[in-house]
Amino acid sequence: MNKIRTRFAPSPTGFLHIGGARTALFNWLFARKHQGTFVLRIEDTDEVRSTEDSVQAILDSIRWLGLNWDEGPKDSRLSDGPYKPYFQMQRLDIYKKFLDQLMRDGKAYRCYCSKEDLDEMRRLATLEKRPPRYDGRCRNLSEKQKEDYDASGKKYSIRFKMPDSGTTVVDDLIRDKVSFENNLLQDFVIIKTSGVPTYNFACVIDDHLMEISHVIRGDEHLSNTPSQLKLYEALGWTPPAFAHLSMILGPDGAKLSKRHGATSVLEYKNEGFIPGALRNYLALLGWATKNSQDLFSYDELISSFDIEGCQKNPATFDNVKLTWMNGEYIRKMPITELVKAAEPFLEQSGIKPASGSPSLESAISLEHQKYKKLTEIPGLINFFYKPLELTSQAREKSLSNPEAPGILEDLSVRLEKLPEFKEKAIEGAVRQYAQEKGFKAGQVFHPLRAAVSGRTDGPTLFLMLEVFGRDEVVQRLKESCRLLTAGKI
RNA sequence: GCCCCCGUCGUCUAACGGUUAGGACGCGGCCCUUUCAAGGCCGAAACACGAGUUCGAUUCUCGUCGGGGGCACCA
Numbered sequence: 001m002n003k004i005r006t007r008f009a010p011s012p013t014g015f016l017h018i019g020g021a022r023t024a025l026f027n028w029l030f031a032r033k034h035q036g037t038f039v040l041r042i043e044d045t046d047e048v049r050s051t052e053d054s055v056q057a058i059l060d061s062i063r064w065l066g067l068n069w070d071e072g073p074k075d076s077r078l079s080d081g082p083y084k085p086y087f088q089m090q091r092l093d094i095y096k097k098f099l100d101q102l103m104r105d106g107k108a109y110r111c112y113c114s115k116e117d118l119d120e121m122r123r124l125a126t127l128e129k130r131p132p133r134y135d136g137r138c139r140n141l142s143e144k145q146k147e148d149y150d151a152s153g154k155k156y157s158i159r160f161k162m163p164d165s166g167t168t169v170v171d172d173l174i175r176d177k178v179s180f181e182n183n184l185l186q187d188f189v190i191i192k193t194s195g196v197p198t199y200n201f202a203c204v205i206d207d208h209l210m211e212i213s214h215v216i217r218g219d220e221h222l223s224n225t226p227s228q229l230k231l232y233e234a235l236g237w238t239p240p241a242f243a244h245l246s247m248i249l250g251p252d253g254a255k256l257s258k259r260h261g262a263t264s265v266l267e268y269k270n271e272g273f274i275p276g277a278l279r280n281y282l283a284l285l286g287w288a289t290k291n292s293q294d295l296f297s298y299d300e301l302i303s304s305f306d307i308e309g310c311q312k313n314p315a316t317f318d319n320v321k322l323t324w325m326n327g328e329y330i331r332k333m334p335i336t337e338l339v340k341a342a343e344p345f346l347e348q349s350g351i352k353p354a355s356g357s358p359s360l361e362s363a364i365s366l367e368h369q370k371y372k373k374l375t376e377i378p379g380l381i382n383f384f385y386k387p388l389e390l391t392s393q394a395r396e397k398s399l400s401n402p403e404a405p406g407i408l409e410d411l412s413v414r415l416e417k418l419p420e421f422k423e424k425a426i427e428g429a430v431r432q433y434a435q436e437k438g439f440k441a442g443q444v445f446h447p448l449r450a451a452v453s454g455r456t457d458g459p460t461l462f463l464m465l466e467v468f469g470r471d472e473v474v475q476r477l478k479e480s481c482r483l484l485t486a487g488k489i
Numbered sequence: 490g491c492c493c494c495c496g497u498c499g500u501c502u503a504a505c506g507g508u509u510a511g512g513a514c515g516c517g518g519c520c521c522u523u524u525c526a527a528g529g530c531c532g533a534a535a536c537a538c539g540a541g542u543u544c545g546a547u548u549c550u551c552g553u554c555g556g557g558g559g560c561a562c563c564a
Binding site for chain 1 (some may be wrong): 490491492493494495496499501502503506511512513515522523525526527528538544550556557558559560561562563564
């Protein structure tokens with residue numbers, strides 16, 4: 001059996017977006033599943049729009065998602081392990097070689113048409129309701145004409161000679177056989193006047209040279225495939241297997257784009273999503289198992305993935321489900337890992353435990369089951385790390401009872417004297433107090449929570465008090481009590 | 490305009506001629522509970538439409554409608 005080799009080939013003209021990430025993920029999963037090789041190739045042949053920032057953003061995104069690639073140009077292995085990706089602009093001499101071959105075989109030709117010529121051609125075609133397609137006027141220029149053009153310094157591009165008749169069938173792993181009429185295909189440009197190859201040309205050469213066995217890519221490339229197939233044929237190569245993934249749509253059914261909110265992978269990182277959760281969710285966009293499983297462990301996802309489960313119809317991106325899934329992942333994280341993941345977000349909101357204040361670990365673990373995104377953590381634990389501040393809800397709902405000051409006063413005395421300041425002991429003391437005074441549990445619990453945390457919601461009460469520590473609890477009870485009796489609340 | 494793809498709950502999807510059309514998110518209810526969550530149970534919610542083929546169509550064929558993609562010296 002031939003070795004499975006896949007690739008992700010983004011063009012560095014912007015950030016890595018959700019659709020690209022999904023394509024990368026599927027290629028990565030397929031390679032991993034079959035113990036194959038996953039290649040990263042930067043298609044930077046758009047000299048105008050490619051940027052170094054985009055390259056960096058794409059690499060950062062892919063690394064963050066954990067989609068490590070296995071190979072790079074010779075001697076490109078960095079000292080710390082990973083390879084550099086392939087860059088097409090560093091392979092121009094390679095493309096040149098195959099261009100020469102096509103020219104020699106008479107399968108490609110120089111085209112001296114200017115941009116204006118082509119625009120005019122398109123304009124007329126549209127006007128006459130013909131397909132806007134290059135008419136092949138430079139196909140059979142005489143040597144004399146070429147010499148004249150060259151002498152006048154006219155620039156040329158190189159076009160590939162497309163057969164005029166017949167059909168080309170794309171045998172797609174997801175869509176089965178899709179056929180295209182050759183006469184609708186055009187003599188497409190393979191080398192721009194700048195001498196740089198176009199996508200369709202460089203892509204074919206690289207996929208062949210890199211021995212890519214499966215080209216898994218977005219649906220938008222399906223219509224490029226017949227042209228590429230003709231190139232494989234002209235070069236005498238066997239094409240790889242193709243699998244065209246359905247698109248990812250926004251909530252309104254249009255192609256997912258910026259106006260639908262976050263589309264860049266790095267934005268999701270900044271919004272507090274976990275790489276594993278995003279991988280898991282993305283995998284479900286256009287792929288499913290026979291039993292519609294939706295939560296997968298790292299290994300499970302790899303072993304379950306297959307092309308057969310890939311969907312033909314487009315999928316709508318659902319932030320709500322992603323968020324739920326992220327919560328699932330957070331809940332499964334060991335607490336130390338969670339604290340580490342939350343660090344950048346805590347730092348951002350200025351949470352830094354002082355000596356004597358609860359550890360981040362104990363504070364965060366109190367509501368481990370509540371976080372759906374890492375960004376929510378600071379807001380849910382910050383009351384441990386800042387001076388007491390009563391929300392209006394706390395004031396109106398939990399502390400408005402005229403009995404409240406007395407209760408808080410009594411509790412501060414009792415808790416101060418409590419031999420062991422642990423969850424169970426605290427609960428015992430508080431319940432006992434309520435019973436002695438003839439209060440219902442809630443009548444005591446609610447003011448207690450509000451007086452100490454300042455809020456009406458929050459972690460389980462007595463564990464929260466334990467985490468706060470006796471001194472802080474007593475002090476806060478007294479403070480609240482003072483505020484209440486002074487009528488400041 | 491031309492070419493191509495697609496069409497199951499609101500969303501992601503299972504089903505591969507015969508099912509009470511299943512699961513998940515979300516939504517509603519109940520339970521648990523000191524709050525908010527989490528968890529458990531229950532519920533509402535879909536085969537785009539029309540012709541065929543067939544004893545029988547969500548499933549196969551054709552058409553209609555609807556959505557998407559492509560038609561660059563961008564990838």
